[in-house]
Amino acid sequence: MSPRSASVNEELRRRSRERLLQATVELIDERGYEATTLADIACRAGAARGLVSYYFPGKRQLLQSAVHRLMHMELAAALEREPVSQDGRERLARAIDAVLGLARDRPRLMRTHMAGILQSEGFIQCPEQQRLAALLRDTVERYGSADPETDYRLLRALMMGAVVAILLPGAPMPAERLRSELFQRYGLDWRLGRPPGAQPPPPGV
Template sequence: MPRSAVVNQELRERSRERILTAALEVFAAKGYEAASISEITAAAGVSRGLVSYYFATKEQLAAELLDRWLDGITGILTIEGTPDERLAGIIDGALLAAATTLPIQRLAITLMMQPTTHDVFARVEEAKAARVSLVEDAIRDVFAARGAADPAVEEMLLRATLEGVTVKLAIYRDTFPLEAVRRRLYAGYDLPAPASPLPFASPAVDRLRAK
């Protein structure tokens, strides 16, 4: 009995997800430039033809992963509450993402910064321009509601700070005191201290050292 269209669609989606998962693993292990489609094919356990069917080039794989990363950032649009509660939610959401989805965070930062792949990021960001602007405006609205003189600068500074934390966490994962940094961010914005710690271990160290 032939498979239904629904079953076929589910199988296609699973294959596509397996390829994307493998691509992220290979990019994280070897770097975008050094990674090859053959290695991604092997990691996914699928044929080269199937990879090419979904993604004609390695750049398309990276673009899809970046697209999802940008979609993840737009999660802040669902945060509700007072301006202070929303700011705390933005900080916590970014730190949780950094700690729990570090491979995609690292890939995004790498593609943004490397001269050979910056254009890939720029194209994906342009395609998502409307949603990115919504995120920027949501953060600016929070700062405006808190009485900031220049909400746009405050938004840029917060995002730069949180992205810097992600970079440091990627380099010093075993020694980065994320909870202490979180509490310092709260204090810097005159937010009430968090009622409970983030749900993962955070070392109490006073030196960043790679291990």
């Protein structure tokens, strides 16, 4: 039996890493961060426990990469949803809706993710985060930004702030109100993207 080629080995490594990332999202969404062990993640992914440590230095880093992968997948799906649009305003609206939708639909996962970023490990520059960043830069560039790098960072900060506001224990803000504020900030028509209602919420709601 001939040895596998380098390209085959690389593909196998990629698939193993993606299975670990998917298992992380599933288990932390189901059980929470503290109740999920690296052994649990390896078992769900059908991988050896040592493989987790081979790819990731710890559980927090694994979680950040897993959520960034999920965000990238959700954003890519939103941007390419039929009817596909090349209009920068429509694509920015879809990007905002995709991120706020994750906070609304997967609060445990996203709350855990944001808590990890605000702890000592901080924001991790992983391949999944870089792919997400590339999509957001492309979005602000199509929107018409003259400085996509700076405007991408501002958009990222504004959306992270909105996610925290949606998930804030004891004092959450409605996703619709935050969407309305972001749309006003970027001059977007409420009907773009996937509006949660026919009209934006009235002021103060």
